[in-house]
Amino acid sequence: MRRRTRAGLVARSTERELFRGNFDTSPGDGRHRFLFHVHGTAGVGKTRLVKEFEHLARERGALTAYVDETSGSVPEVLEAVCRQFALQGHRLKDLERTLATHRERRHEAETAALAALDPAPDGAPSAGGMALARAGLAGLGLVPGVAPFTAVLDPEQLAHGADRLRTVLAARFRSHEDVRLVLDPASVLTPVLADELDAVASDVPWTVLLLDTYERTGPFLDAWLHDLLTTDRYGALPDTVVVVTAGQHPADPARWGTFADFMTSLPLQPFTEAEARGLLAERGVTAEPVVAEALRLTGGLPVLLSTIAGTRPAGPEDVTDPSATAVERFLKWEQDPGRRLAALAGALPRLLDVDVFAVAADCDRDRAEELYAWVETLPFADRIGGRLRYHDIVRAPMLRLQRGRSPRGWTDGHTRLARAFRRWREHTESGRDTGTLWLDETWCELRLGELYHRLCADDPAAVADTLQDVVEACDRGEAVAARWIRMLEDAGRDVFVPGVSTWGDRLSTALASGGTRAVVDTLLEWAGHASPSGPLRPEADSWGGERRRRRTTGPRQNGGSAHPVRGRDAAASRPAHDAPLPTVTIPPPLLARIHRDRALAHAARDDRAAAVTELGHALTVAPDDPRTLALRGEYLRAVGLPAEAATDLERATALDPADAYAWASLGAVRLALGHPEDARTALDEALALDPDYGWALVRR
Template sequence: MRRRTQAGLVARSAERDLFRGNFDTSPDDGRHRFLFHVHGTAGVGKTRLVKEFEHLAREQGALTAYVDETAGSVPAVLEAVCRQFGAQGHRLKDLERLVATHHERRYEAEAAALAALDPAPDGTPSAGGMALARAGLAGLGLVPGVAPFTAVLDPEQLAHGADRLRSVLAARFRNHDDVRLVLDPESVLTPVLADELDALASDVPWIVLLLDTYERTGPFLDAWLHDLLTTDRYGALPDTVVVVTAGQHPADPARWGTFADFMTSLPLRPFTEAEARGLLAERGVTAEPVVAEALRLTGGLPVLLSTIAGTRPAGPEDVTDPSATAVERFLKWEQDPGRRLAALAGALPRLLDVDVFAVAADCDRDRAEELYTWVETLPFADRLGGRLRYHDIVRAPMLRLQRGRSPRGWNDGHTRLAQAFRRWREQTESGRDSGTLWLDDTWCELRLGELYHRICSDDPAAVSDTLRDLVEACDQGDVVAVRWIRMLEDAGRDVFVPGVSGWGGMLSDALASGGTQAVLDTLLEWAGHSSPSGPRRPEAGPSGSLRMRRRHARSRRDPAPAGAVGDWYTAEERDSSRSAYRVTRLTAAMPPPLLARIHRDRALAYASREDRAAAVTELGHALVLTPDDARTLALRGEYLRTAGRNAEAAADLERATTLDPADAYAWASLGATRLALRHPEGARTALDRALDLKPDYAWALVRRARVARELGDPEGRLAALDRAVAADPDSAWAHCERGDALRAADRDQESLDAYDRAVALDPGYASAYASRGVAHHRLGHLDEALADLDRALELNPSYAWARERRDTVVRDRVG
């Protein structure tokens, strides 16, 4: 590897001299730059130049870290920096600890949010539960600027879920910073990074961060990097920090334009003739006819020049277009047929390590180790996050070659890889809660590898499974969703199905313009299931989809799906013998249960924005697709109940309990609905059924207590509430209800204890303060009563019952 790096130093001398000269200037010198942005099209040598920059920086004694697209978030970037700095003898111990804590806390918070805030009264995660969990965390004021989720639950459920979540987070997390570490990790991790880098500045002369494949990482890194380098939001960085970014596009002028004095843009173009000749000469290729032919065929692209130079051509007849049959020509002088086949097989996966290579090359571990060591020396095998990836300029023709030469071998190779990735994924899942897997980068990577190779092997269910996964990935947020969309783009391109690649591209555009909700909207629109209740994106009228597809096709030169419900690719593509992909309808790739799932997710999104009507409409669309889905019926029934449409709610819930008599959720919601309809006997029957199924069902026990109150059964009311607080001792709602029951039984002193417990669990619980104020008033504690009622009105100024009770206390004090 050292030989390859040194060989590249001949080229790009101007850029290298500019970068190296930066180390000869003082940070106070006006010529010093803290940011270099390398940009240019594929094949111009961006990654190689960045690697050369890293080599030059280390020659100057710099501490360096190289990060590429394998890091999918700011915490992942910081984790890579910690790992690489540590390998060079400089550990960022505080940052390492916080990054590890972030991974732990994120899982704990989302698991707690699911348990506390899911609209299903039995706590079972529903479709879109993770999205709701995040909305619930926002509703607690833990995510600034995000609307609360109060429409999802009625006030009692909201209080119940909110205080449960607060108590769970308080029990699990040491302080509020731990919550911020989950919800806004950049704000916690980055100041620690700045402090650690400041401390390192006394030990090393320079600190260099190199961020490659920035066209993919920039969407989540660029704003963060701008704040880190140009503001004091995260603290001051030492002046000896230099950052290099490399991507296909120039820096955003709106963000970076005012900092031209501190950054250098390095646009890369194909090598000039002089540079190309220098690279060839450094590799021993100097014969003029050979050089002329190499220049003609490569157009000066460094990757292709390196490929030709590596073949040591003796004459111009030995120089053929490397973009057409790159590996075949490169291996022309390789005598070992096993190596030639292994190099070709190594193109099948998107990323290579020894384990993946052994499966791709279909060889044993010892042979794989030997061949992999050799593949590492190939000029088009770029090192990426500790693994290898063939450069796209070379990998694409390699894939075309294998598909055309041996379609059966192509399918066998991808099938073998898909099975291996599935096996590794299942091993990762063993003994784990399925809810944790989406937070595990290793699991996601294995699942993506499995799906990618299934698509490439012509598995007819692969894209359907990919889209089903994508819906789930949207629940996890943009960072996870983009990985599934990117894989769909890659697979469509690599198996030469432009329509599929076009789908991925349009989904990527939707994600960039409107987030995961826009992705779900786009999927529904393509399948002909657009919802009139939902807000539409610009140009999303009757011809909007076609305009978007045409615009995307022009921009990417990649045909998009022909219609909203169309074939995977056009008739011309279908007739082409180059494509082994079967004709599959979009509707087959998105079966009714998947479309229904998307509608349920949209329902949760609307409910989180307090749009109950739209949420109910979306669930109606879901039920058209899956009319006998008991959980969807139960969820719509619960939303109808919280909207005050109790008769309609009861109809849905009755049907849900008929379809699934073992669903405690539906029975509990039906009991609450019957109570709202003034049918306490029926409510008692439904709630008793829920409690038969789930005896420690705290939500149902509180509702059962309310039924007992309506039936004039104070003993039954208290008994139910005693069970509720025993089942869920951290529920402020249950303790407050129990305080009300004790107060109704003239046990005011005991009720104070219950209210004390409620406000201790939830200091923002207005109802608990008001009720405790009334209990104090009954006991003659007028000052305490007034203080509690004032606090209740401070928390909820429109709380009429509390204001009436306060007026009574004031009159008694005056009297």
């Protein structure tokens, strides 16, 4: 089976021989290369060639590890390396222990961050203090992706918050090394990796690291890999280490240009006609009409050539039907209708395992196991970390066929998958703190799968829920936000709904150009609520539950049918060459939340007037939200407008009589207006709800 699979690489003999020959030269030989970079368009066979490189390396006794986009950070890459080396009999025990410590310390740091907020007189964090503390986290680099928030703070504030939190974390952890392990994990983990590889070098002749889908992993791996290979920042690697990277783009010349004598670039192109004919002949396909049709259909892309060659068409009559779709051509020679349907069903999810496939194919477990085993043999089903993923060039026409042939079946299939992912996701959440879920890779994958299939099924609430998640993801860093936006892009492309597709494309562009701040600014711009001076740092609500609101100089903060974003209005503030944005719905709770978080950022720099303005925007889309009213009332009180503050706070307490924050702030406002008895009544209400409310006790 392996020989037959590898036969598909018959046309890549030059690349294979070049890589194999590298093991015949010593590291000191000027011809030896330490880095190979494979690059080319999707479908050209990069992953298959990288897998072949891994096979060739193992033939030479090399210890190998293969990593793709399922690893989203340097620590995750190192965890994958540890797992694969262990399976080959070489455990990196020191690195495994350090990685385990990293996970523990990261969780402790996030807990400490919440406890490190600037206390009010009663020990509760103030709104400005909380914002400043989170700015300090950003200044330390502990919370990635909060540039939207920190941009509103001046450097002196940021440095002050960072220094204060650095002191807190240093006191919390047992050593300075623990602090570094949280704030800059690569600087601690990578020297351990270098030492481990040096130790392994005495047992194996070569160590080969293969980093696939580099167009996705490169943004966080490329600088790290450059330092690892070309500097002594992390210590010296043994000279028997060889690295292979593979992605759609050439190596960055600014970073790797001076390393040209030590690396080899391997650009892959679609097969030439001669190479394509060679592959077909290797598979026994030699009849000229069949070969000509295969060449016409595939454009020389190896994945398509392998698909057609694997079916071994008997004669020209099998390939001459001009009206047949690409999907029908891929599966034309598979006579079992059950298998044909299974192949199509397997295209619905982005990633397949047996559990997902059973839902997609709507069959029992035994039948799913049988069909899945066959799907694994299909040449366009790439194995990704133990699961399967159809190649895009094959999957796309399969999706189009199903969507056009049976719209109801399309909707039913995606709805069934969405419900399954939701069920699995809820099971994962059971009994857990919602604040930790975003750190759980399993939960993230299940949530992404649920939203993707809801979008494909045209669930009316799917776009709004996805955008809510995007805002929350921005709070977790650019890497997390990129996954949610990429899912939105995938759904837009696969279901071909212009609104979904446009959201994905525009948010992806925003993330690439300006990070998470640009993403949320784009959301507000399209909603007609652009605020040039007000950056965002999302917090408070998450899709899975509301974080506890903390008391500000009064009590606490946090924000709540649908607000349409019209392309005509949004286009007025975009360049004329941009495509118009179709009407898309953003729910008022999401818009209100963004504005509330902007208000908190303004308050952090003591600009409560700007915070009041931002909260006014929030109340425009959610006029009866008691949380927003309470927060604006408190800020109005702080800027010396007690009469206006009283109006907001009276409404807030009427809408939510159980909000101790609003009652306490109302008490302070009534006192400022010269009504001490009324003030005491309001403070009594606050303390009846929260007897240990120190801020209210002091004022009463």
